[in-house]
Amino acid sequence: MVIWMKPSELETMRKSFNTVKSRSDSIKDSPSTKRLKNRVQEIKKESIENNDYYLNQALESFKRNDIDVLMAENAQDALDIIDELLDEYDAKVIAKAKSNTLGEINLKGHLADKDIDVVETDLGDRILQLKRTDNKPVHPTGPASHLNVSNITDIVNESLDVNVNAVPREIMEVVRGDVLNRLKNANVGISGANAIASEEGSCVMVHNEGNISIVSLKDLHIIVAGIDKIVPTLEDAISLVKLETVFATGNYVTSYMNVISGPSKTADIEKKLLKNMYGAERVVLILLDNGRSEATEECLYCIGCGNCVVHCPVYNAVGNEFGFNNYLGGRGVAMSKFIEDDETCFNSGLYMCTLCGLCTLNCPLTIPTNEILENMRKLSTEVGFYPKAHGKIKDNVSRNNSPY
Numbered sequence: 001m002v003i004w005m006k007p008s009e010l011e012t013m014r015k016s017f018n019t020v021k022s023r024s025d026s027i028k029d030s031p032s033t034k035r036l037k038n039r040v041q042e043i044k045k046e047s048i049e050n051n052d053y054y055l056n057q058a059l060e061s062f063k064r065n066d067i068d069v070l071m072a073e074n075a076q077d078a079l080d081i082i083d084e085l086l087d088e089y090d091a092k093v094i095a096k097a098k099s100n101t102l103g104e105i106n107l108k109g110h111l112a113d114k115d116i117d118v119v120e121t122d123l124g125d126r127i128l129q130l131k132r133t134d135n136k137p138v139h140p141t142g143p144a145s146h147l148n149v150s151n152i153t154d155i156v157n158e159s160l161d162v163n164v165n166a167v168p169r170e171i172m173e174v175v176r177g178d179v180l181n182r183l184k185n186a187n188v189g190i191s192g193a194n195a196i197a198s199e200e201g202s203c204v205m206v207h208n209e210g211n212i213s214i215v216s217l218k219d220l221h222i223i224v225a226g227i228d229k230i231v232p233t234l235e236d237a238i239s240l241v242k243l244e245t246v247f248a249t250g251n252y253v254t255s256y257m258n259v260i261s262g263p264s265k266t267a268d269i270e271k272k273l274l275k276n277m278y279g280a281e282r283v284v285l286i287l288l289d290n291g292r293s294e295a296t297e298e299c300l301y302c303i304g305c306g307n308c309v310v311h312c313p314v315y316n317a318v319g320n321e322f323g324f325n326n327y328l329g330g331r332g333v334a335m336s337k338f339i340e341d342d343e344t345c346f347n348s349g350l351y352m353c354t355l356c357g358l359c360t361l362n363c364p365l366t367i368p369t370n371e372i373l374e375n376m377r378k379l380s381t382e383v384g385f386y387p388k389a390h391g392k393i394k395d396n397v398s399r400n401n402s403p404y
């Protein structure tokens with residue numbers, strides 16, 4: 001069922017987007033950011049053109065680092081692997097970090113029937129989780145940007161049965177206390193990764209809240225990432241997440257950057273290897289294909305900064321119904337064709353796009369989303385998915401030589 005965002009939510013979202021725009025305006029055209037853009041363009045080109053090589057290299061590197069890697073062809077494969085791991089650890093509570101890939105496989109929906117408490121550790125995601133209904137994110141790094149402090153206060157008071165004032169700090173403290181309390185018995189953490197370094201066998205994650213550190217300290221840390229996140233080296237991975245940060249938040253850097261290259265271990269007693277000193281005793285990386293191998297090459301350049309939706313006139317007008325699941329805006333529509341099918345692509349808003357090209361102009365990788373969608377419309381029409389009004393015009397033209 002389509003649930004359109006409320007006008008007040010759209011207004012708050014646009015205000016939040018304007019804040020990001022004005023913050024990033026001052027740094028996105030700086031000489032260092034321009035150099036970084038060129039560098040990341042080259043990194044992505046190299047990674048995409050030689051994906052098999054870097055995938056195989058990554059498998060070797062992770063094995064060397066004692067990280068288990070499992071390949072998932074599609075969302076169900078990834079969920080089956082996660083189910084098995086959760087059974088093995090008898091998990092009842094899971095600490096979860098923000099991840100578009102976990103949204104893509106619908107992890108929370110899948111675990112909802114299994115009596116497992118999946119606790120979002122990111123504040124924005126936790127607020128959406130407490131909201132329970134109509135809780136789709138509106139931005140990849142600012143999921144609750146459409147809710148104002150009054151909306152959030154109501155959500156928190158109602159769902160946690162508290163009486164917090166409409167003061168951001170008070171809200172933050174109440175939610176943090178509740179999350180930490182719930183996580184006392186969590187033995188599994190689950191997250192995505194912003195980039196994967198093939199040569200070193202490392203997963204790189206950026207965050208401001210410190211929550212990924214919490215997630216990675218549980219006995220088992222499951223990381224789910226698309227195969228498109230693989231880049232040649234750790235320096236490349238860091239370049240990529242730096243560029244993502246500039247365009248997602250308007251800051252040069254996040255408070256934290258976690259590089260996970262193996263389970264927690266020590267050999268400080270007689271050089272004997274012991275695992276699980278403070279962090280996870282086991283790290284499992286699930287590498288997800290889910291249509292990426294079939295995707296239009298340009299789509300794979302995406303670094304998930306969300307700057308395209310911030311500048312998209314359609315998205316600003318209609319909100320997150322333009323897009324597919326957690327993949328918002330035109331790029332999400334394009335990916336839905338590969339992750340799902342032509343019908344999903346059509347229903348995700350293939351014909352909502354005005355083809356104005358502002359997404360391309362504002363994308364750090366200049367991904368031509370408007371052109372991709374234009375081309376997809378042609379292909380979609382060939383398999384029968386086009387707006388009914390267009391069909392009528394087409395029939396009129398072939399019958400009367402006129403659209404009328």
Ligand code: SF4
Nearest residue numbers: 302303305306308363
């Ligand atoms: S398409 Fe470009 S602007 Fe949009 S999220 Fe991806 S990298 Fe960012």
